Amino acid sequence: MESEPLIQLSTDSKTLGELKTSKRLISIDALRGFDMLMICGADAFFKSLEGKTNLGWVDGLAQQFEHPEWVGFAFYDFIFPLFLFVAGVSIPFSLAKAMEGKASKKEIYRKAFVRMLILIGLGMLDKNAPFPFFDWEQIRLGSVLGRIGIAGFVTVVLYLNFDSVKRLMIVGGILLLYYAAVFLVPVPGFGAGDLSFEGNLVGWFDRTFLPGRLLQGQFDELGILTTFPAICLTILGCFAGEILKKSTLSESQKLKQLVVVGLVCVAIALVWNMHFPIFKRMWTSSFIMLTSGLAFLSLAMFYLVIDILKFQKWAFFFVVVGMNSLTIYMIYRFVNFRHTSRLLFEGLYKPLGENWMPVMESLGALALVWLFLYFLYRKKIFFKV
Numbered sequence: 001m002e003s004e005p006l007i008q009l010s011t012d013s014k015t016l017g018e019l020k021t022s023k024r025l026i027s028i029d030a031l032r033g034f035d036m037l038m039i040c041g042a043d044a045f046f047k048s049l050e051g052k053t054n055l056g057w058v059d060g061l062a063q064q065f066e067h068p069e070w071v072g073f074a075f076y077d078f079i080f081p082l083f084l085f086v087a088g089v090s091i092p093f094s095l096a097k098a099m100e101g102k103a104s105k106k107e108i109y110r111k112a113f114v115r116m117l118i119l120i121g122l123g124m125l126d127k128n129a130p131f132p133f134f135d136w137e138q139i140r141l142g143s144v145l146g147r148i149g150i151a152g153f154v155t156v157v158l159y160l161n162f163d164s165v166k167r168l169m170i171v172g173g174i175l176l177l178y179y180a181a182v183f184l185v186p187v188p189g190f191g192a193g194d195l196s197f198e199g200n201l202v203g204w205f206d207r208t209f210l211p212g213r214l215l216q217g218q219f220d221e222l223g224i225l226t227t228f229p230a231i232c233l234t235i236l237g238c239f240a241g242e243i244l245k246k247s248t249l250s251e252s253q254k255l256k257q258l259v260v261v262g263l264v265c266v267a268i269a270l271v272w273n274m275h276f277p278i279f280k281r282m283w284t285s286s287f288i289m290l291t292s293g294l295a296f297l298s299l300a301m302f303y304l305v306i307d308i309l310k311f312q313k314w315a316f317f318f319v320v321v322g323m324n325s326l327t328i329y330m331i332y333r334f335v336n337f338r339h340t341s342r343l344l345f346e347g348l349y350k351p352l353g354e355n356w357m358p359v360m361e362s363l364g365a366l367a368l369v370w371l372f373l374y375f376l377y378r379k380k381i382f383f384k385v
Contacts, residue, residue, distance in 0.1 A: 025244060027302040028089055030315040033322025034302075035082045038065075040321075040332040041366035043076065048358040070197055070281055073290070077280040080144060081233050081291035082298065083325075087148055088155055088237025089299065092245045095159060105160055112156040115385050119149030122385075126333050139212040142222030145329070150227060151234035159238055168239065171232045175285040178229050179276055182284075195277065202226055202282050219281070226283040236265075236292045240299055251308050258300035265293030320370065320377045327383045328373055337365035344368075 043065045050062035064075035098108055123143025125131060132138040158167050182201050183193040190199030197203070197219060206214055206223035214220035243249070243257050269278060269290035278286045306315050321328060341364030349360035376382070 024093075025303070025307050026312055026315055026319060027299065027306040028086065028093075028244075029322035030306055030318040031299060031302045031322070032083070032086045032325055033318030033320065035079055035086060035322075036325045036328060037318065037321050037366075037370075038076075038079045039083075040328050041337070041362070041369045043079075044338070045359070045362040045366050048362045052355060052359060067280065071195070071277050071279045073278050073280070073287070077287075078291050078294055081230075081280075081288070082295050084148060084151055084230060084233040085237035085240070085292060085295035086299075087152055088234035088239075089241040089244070091152070091155055091159055091234075091238045092241040095156065096245070108156065108160065112153045116149035116153040118385050119152075120146040122330065123147075123149070126330065129333065137212060140215065140220070141210060141212050142215070142220050144222065145326075147222060147227060147230055148234075151231045154231050155234045155238050158235060164239055164242055167235055171235050174228050174232055175288060178225070179272075179285045181225075182276070182282075195282070200282060221281045221283065229283045229285060229288045232288050233292055233295070237295065240296055244303065255300055255304055255308065258296050258303065262293045262296030262300060265289045265296060267293075269293060317370070320373050323382055324373050324376055326385060327376065328369060331372075332369065337368045338362065341365040341368055 047062050047065045050059050052058070066074060067076055068074055095108065098111075120143070123145030124139065124141065126145060127140045127143045128138075158170065162170070182195070185201050186192040187194060187199055187201050187204045190196075190204075192201075194200055197216075200219075202223065202225045203214075203219035205225050206220050207218055210220070210223050214223065240258060240261070243254050243261075246254070249257070266289070269286045269288075272278075272286035272289060276284050276286050278284060278290050280287055302315075305311050338361050341361050345360065345364040346357070349357065349364075352360065
């Protein structure tokens with residue numbers, strides 16, 4: 001089998017019109033695009049609305065795009081877990097294509113491993129820019145892309161070696177062990193079961209064993225221990241992908257299974273929350289169950305509207321983003337779209353007053369992000385790892 005490059009500039013991916021006539025599920029690309037847009041522009045727009053309209057519900061919406069300082073849950077906490085989940089949804093489809101091409105397990109492992117290393121490297125670049133080449137102690141090792149790479153690699157290995165029941169048991173085992181560790185392993189000076197910022201096991205473990213800089217000095221939510229529960233989101237996403245891929249199930253049966261699993265996960269989360277609170281900073285077991293449940297339900301909604309009911313035109317806006325998600329994640333980090341928006345459009349919205357300038361600037365930046373991705377989409381340029 002001829003080896004493919006690990007970082008690809010592809011011009012053969014399908015546009016929305018071609019997707020409609022293929023077996024590819026448009027809902028997956030649309031959901032990925034929706035999620036990525038929340039990170040690369042939409043979040044700044046919604047946050048900028050706070051205090052501008054004197055409408056309580058608008059301020060409430062804006063506040064949902066801020067992470068709580070510690071314990072608590074907001075919609076914005078759901079965005080990264082959703083991306084981990086969607087990354088898992090794609091695995092059964094991508095591996096089926098690889099195996100149809102006669103790729104061996106060894107070759108699949110190699111590609112998944114190198115992909116993980118590339119994402120870890122890109123993640124370190126993202127989280128450390130400007131990169132401290134001469135001060136290695138200031139390098140932050142934890143990253144969003146690195147976590148996606150690790151979770152993807154682990155899920156690929158599990159998918160190729162265990163059936164869905166065993167993988168779900170592994171998820172349960174990881175979440176229970178994490179729960180037990182947090183409440184049973186004593187932290188020097190604080191004891192066991194301390195969930196405070198200073199005294200929790202996760203922070204102590206990273207301070208002790210993770211080299212480099214931690215995001216908040218003595219704690220980093222993308223550190224070592226939180227990686228284990230986070231991986232469960234991608235494993236569960238892979239399970240959702242299996243449901244969608246089953247040719248023996250009708251569309252209504254697939255939808256029903258996604259909804260039922262989602263509701264069960266949310267119910268487990270709410271019960272678990274009574275002792276192990278739902279919050280993102282520690283990626284608690286209840287947080288994983290809540291966000292995975294919401295992800296199953298979100299996927300079910302997109303699948304129903306886009307792939308079953310065939311209301312697909314509106315999804316184009318998100319598909320454009322979803323098919324180049326890595327591209328916009330990295331470019332958004334290094335290109336100041338807000339500055340460009342101000343240079344191009346400030347003359348149009350300046351009469352609205354200084355109070356509204358951040359809102360319009362964010363809206364202009366969001367438009368520029370989408371237009372850039374639309375240009376790549378029209379040229380059929382898709383960057384993949």
